[in-house]
Amino acid sequence: MPGTNLPRTLRKLVATQFSPKFRDVVAIAEDPMPQPGDGEILIKNRYVGINASDINVTAGRYGHQSKIKPPFDIGFEGLGEVVQASKNSPLPVGQAVMYFNHGAFSEYKVLKANRVFPIPSPSPQFLPFLVSGITASVSLDKVGEIKKGETVLITAAAGGTGIIAVQWAKLAGCHVIGTCSTDAKVEFLKKIGCDRPINYNKENLKEVLKNEYKNGVDVVYETIGGEVFDICVNSLAVKGRLIVIGFIEGYQTELGFKPSRTMATIPVRLLNKSSSIRGFFLEHFVSDIPRYVTKMIQLQQEGKLKTFVDMGENYEKGPFRGLESIADAVEYLYTKKSIGKIMVNIDGGQSSKL
Known part of the structure; x- marks a missing residue:
């Protein structure tokens, strides 16, 4: 009973x-x-x-x-x-x-x-360290292999997983670009350390990356799919890595994703830059979860990581x-x-x- x-x-x-x-x-x-x-x-x-x-x-x-x-x-x-x-x-x-x-x-x-x-x-402040936090930290470390001094682009940077990804990349010593949809989110991203927030409703993501990051982006944390995915692939630096976290733009459709317009030419684009596209699915990294959750809680207690x-x-x-x-x-x-x-x-x- x-x-x-x-x-x-x-x-x-x-x-x-x-x-x-x-x-x-x-x-x-x-x-x-x-x-x-x-x-x-x-x-x-x-x-x-x-x-x-x-x-x-x-x-x-x-x-x-x-x-x-x-x-x-x-x-x-x-x-x-x-x-x-x-x-x-x-x-x-x-x-x-x-x-x-x-x-x-x-x-x-x-x-x-x-x-x-x-x-x-x-307290609810700990829950972001599970699905969102683990996805951000483990994928950037294990799949993206981020390194100090690299340029990292986080799409949907003001979302649950994007916020952790921004902070995690900054803690690694990276220059962080973050996309978002409003000016309020731009200001928020600045407060958590994002070096170059981009409100894609006011600025053209493709043009910003082309004009301000002429050598390309080293690592992309990509959650959107569709046109954003295509722009990010084309903006990779030599030896750049794009991590496919998801493709949320298509989740509400029956297909589940929006097809890439540049898919047919992606092999050539990757070859020309020795770049790569890498998938991340959390359940394939279960053994890493305890260590990363413990680390994030420790960083939070030290005031270095916020939720x-x-x-x-x-x-x-x-x-x-x-x-x-x-x-x-x-x-x-x-x-x-x-x-x-x-x-x-x-x-x-x-x-x-x-």
């Missing part, structure tokens, strides 16, 4: 069919409250993170989903507190934790204690509270109005102000 202070059931968000139209295919389901088994803990979620790939999951675009039939659990990351623990669990009741695991869009979650990260408090949380306080459908608001938060991500990591306050018990 669940603990006396716990409800007998939990609510969670599930996908009822495969489609990129997130709102249309998600529903709230109810399950009996689980009990933690050997080495497991029961977590009460306080916050869950919103990611562009939440739509890719409901669209069934990942290989492992070929064996999954709807309805299925969704959500990548959560943060909360241990409310029950097995006798041999190394984590006590009351310990604040966060985790990267499928099915996070739930009021409670059972996981092995060794699959979570203990954190100093259940920024957006729970929709300034959005007409915000602030985001409860499972019912997750679809609003996912749609908000695609409005390009957010600054920082978008999250939903699941239990509504704490302010999102840091």
Whole structure:
């Protein structure tokens, strides 16, 4: 039986069919409250993170989903507190934790204690270090191989992962360019160390790179796809590396991406510069996650790395509270109005102000 202070059931968000139209295919389901088994803990979620790939999951675009039939659990990351623990669990009741695991869009979650990260408090400021932070730091180090003195371009630089990428590249001693959509975001990026913010609604990205970076860009952190991808490929320096993080411009379409107009000539373009295009998918770098999360938390505690949380306080459908608001938060991500990591306050018990 669940603990006396716990409800007998939990609510969670599930996908009822495969489609990129997130709102249309998600529903709230109810399950009996689980009990933690050997080495497991029961977590009460306080916050869950919103990611562009939440739509890719409901669209069934990942290989492992070929064996999954709807309805299925969704959500990548959560943060909360241990409310029950097995006798041999190394984590006590009351310990604040966060985790990267499928099915996070739930009021409670059972996981092995060794699959979570203990954190100093259940503050939302730690959650950006999971999917967003790991993607930024590991990809720039392991795939982009950034080096001191190099020029690094971060697309969607004011987003949840872009903010970490900007700071990570600066900590490595790089010159950082960042694209964004508003003047407010330009000012924000300057404050976190971005050397050359570009508001692509006022400046032409292609022309800025051509005129101001005549030798090209050493590393590109590319999340947009479509025309932006083409511009970035053509702007690479000799031995430049472009990291494909995603192609968010096409996620809401049935195809899932916008085809590259220069794809047919890319081999020649890469050969002429000894440059490369490199893909990054987080689940292929699982062994690096604990070390990088620990490092980011350490840098945060030292005041060298900052996180920024957006729970929709300034959005007409915000602030985001409860499972019912997750679809609003996912749609908000695609409005390009957010600054920082978008999250939903699941239990509504704490302010999102840091």
